[in-house]
Amino acid sequence: MGIKNRLVGMSFLQFFVWGAWLITIANYWFGTRQWDGTQFGLVFATMGFASIFMPTLTGIIADRWINAEKLYGIMHILYAAVLFYLPQVGDPATFIYVMFAAMCFYMPTISLSNSVSYAALKSNGYDVIKDFPPIRVWGTIGFIAAMWITNLTGSKASEYQFYIAGIAAVLLGLYAFTLPKCPPQNLTKENSSLSETLGLGAFKLFANYKMALFFVFSMFLGGALQLTNAYGDVFLDEFKHFPKYENSFVVEYSTIIMSISQISETLFILAIPFFLRRFGIKQVMLISMFAWVLRFGLFAYGDPTTGLWMIILSCIVYGMAFDFFNISGSLFVETNTSNKIRSSAQGLFMMMTNGFGAVFGSVVSGWMIEKYFTRSFNNSGELATFLETEPANQSMESFVTGQGVQVAADGSFNNAIMLRDWPSIWLAFAAYALVIAIAFAVMFKHKHDPKEVANIAH
Structure with missing residues (x-):
């Protein structure tokens, strides 16, 4: 099997083990368990808290001491073990702590998978800009497959969603040990400083104004991502409370409707090479931010009948909103850092988006929705x-x-x-995304240079 096909298998399972429960866990929390809504935001905040330190920590370990692919496999097996235990938890407080443990094992694998892919492609002479997006698109396909399996097996409100994810995580953990070797690059030298010895070199990126600004905006966009993950499916499901919508296709198959977002991702991932070469990294990320405004605004006015086109269009726009920042942002980090801190720099990007950003988005939105909407x-x-x-x-x-x-x-x-009050909730989120987009356009100074895009490839 070729290198690219082996990375395709990794990418597919990487997001399958997340998609099996991420979009549907709200139905399990509110429907099956009937737990308090004020605590639900903390479930998604666990992803953020774990991402604050775990991706950076594992990135440092992979840069200095352990092959990235081996560490990647170990983390997935531990993640699976926690998922199998999660349905046994009977109270919301303990559930949140156990979910935090699961996220400590899973969240760093996202940046580790990027590091393994980039290293394998470059060492085999491939063009990262051209060849990585078609590989990464299989992660989105895996996410979609997991969502469909969860919905069509009647598991979107049951504990089986965690078992589906756990079984796949075990398979991925074992498969990881067969992946191309990605050995540490940042080996300790004599007379190294304490910072170099501990592998904290990536944090020096904050001394660069442009990189620091990029990481700050990554945090704010990470908050927007958690809003749609946490509340998208339950928003569609709650149309069942309205008699004229209760028997609609949208209510019965809300998870499948939401999967249109991931289907859209597959198309926009493949379009990234063209957009990066044509418009440059800043413009691509700015397009992503305005796409978030549309994503939330269309949800605000959509409904399962006359407004169904708005819901579907919102899901299509999501592909651009998610891909154009997360994938291009990862490539931006790759081209602005050295090989010695590759994994830890990707971990830092993960820390800001799915770490501080997720905590900010989950906690603030949960409080705001309960208090005002x-x-x-x-x-x-x-x-x-x-x-x-x-x-x-x-x-x-x-x-x-x-x-x-x-x-x-x-x-x-x-x-x-x-x-x-979902219309008001989504409009508030749209206003938030609009403010971020305008601020980014004004503050982030970065001219398009075709040579920069060419450097990412090699």
């Missing part, structure tokens, strides 16, 4: 008006009783019913 209904009249139906409508009454709420003769509820 969750509506309370105290009687059937208020709820009926919101759901656009009559108080006596059987669908609404079924919804009320399904929530465990008793209805008095005057139509009042013994406990308030809480529903999220």
Whole structure:
């Protein structure tokens, strides 16, 4: 099997083991477990906290002491072990701690997989700009395959989503030991400083204004990514509360609808080489930021019937929003760092996007949604008006009783019913992305140089 085909297999499984539960875990949390929504943001924050230190730490280890592909395999096997245990957890607080352990093992494998791919391609004389995107696209296909399997097997609200991911993670962990060798490059020399000995050279990148600014904006864009991962599927699923939408295809197959986002990724990943050579790295990343504005804005006005085209278009736009920053950003780091700190620099990029960015996005959005965008209904009249139906409508009454709420003769509820105001939520997210895009356009000074793109390839 050729080098590129072997990397394709790694990329496919790398994101399969994440996609099996990432988009559907909200249904497990809110539906099956019926846990408090205020704590749900912490589930996605665990990815952020783990990404603050684990990718950088494993990157340093891979740069100095252990082959990257071996460390990669070990991390996936440990990740699988935690996933198998996760469904046994019976309370939300413990669930969050166990999820944090899983993320400590998984999140660094994303940057490690980039390092292994870049090293293998370069050592075999391939053009990274041309040959990496078609390999990386198989990761998105793996993510889509996992989402479809989870949805079509009826597992999107059950513990089986974690078992699906765990089995695949074991296979990937074992497969990793057969990958091309990626030995440490940054070996310790005599009279080395403490910083060099510990492999902290990548942090010197913050001394460069342009690199520091790039990492700051990476953090803010990382926050936007977590918003759509955390709430996209549950947003579509909650249309079931509206009688006119409750039997729609969107509600029943919300995860498959969301997978259009990943299908779109496959197309835009393949377009990255053209856009990078034509427009340059800054313009490509700026296009990504405005795509996030469209992603959230279209969700705000979409619905499962007359507004279905907006939901679908939002999912298509997601491919550009995600790929154009994350993939081009990874390549930007590659061309602005030396081979000696390759893995730790990629880990640093991961720390800012899926680390600080994810924590910021998850915690702030969770608090904001609960405080400002969750509506309370105290009687059937208020709820009926919101759901656009009559108080006596059987669908609404079924919804009320399904929530465990008793209805008095005057139509009042013994406990308030809480529903999220999704249009306002998505508009707030769109405004956030717009501010980031404008600030990036003004502050990040970087002229397009075709030679820079050529340097990435070699």
